[in-house]
Amino acid sequence: MAKKNDTAGPTTAATRALRAAGIRFVPHAYRHDAAATDFGAEAARELGIEPARVFKTLMVETDAGLGIGIVSVRDxxxxKALAGELGSKKAAMADRAVAERKSGYVVGGISPVGQRTRLDTVVDDAATQFPTIFVSGGRRGFDIEIAPADLLTAVGGRIARIRRNSGDD
Structure with a gap:
């Protein structure tokens, strides 16, 4: 990873939270195509990295409340696995408006870090196979590179297998 908290890229709630906590990360800005709808694939392509290292932040609703699952964009x-980790029997994707209101970010730019409402967060165990992964930095066209352990510290999360089989596990 590059030097600690390189200043390239925009300042967002995510970067402010990471800097305040003294957590190492590297910002990566790229040109976002307004017509793009697969934000993770766009990030991987524009940053020239394998999709397995780019992780998406997904908000779910359960009978226990809202939660966050973070999985690779290839998966x-x-x-059901996430619901179990969150202490529920079932989970469904949260409504877009709810996700944006609770996180403080727009869909396609929802960072797991610096969310308006801190939620129970689970990171898929595939993240541990890489020294660093990429997650949204808080806006479309901006990712942060961070060590999985540092991400867990930043969000108060935990690791578990929460992905469906992608065929190449």
């Missing part, structure tokens, strides 16, 4: 979230 799909296993809602």
């Amino acid at each position: 799909q979230l296993d809602l």
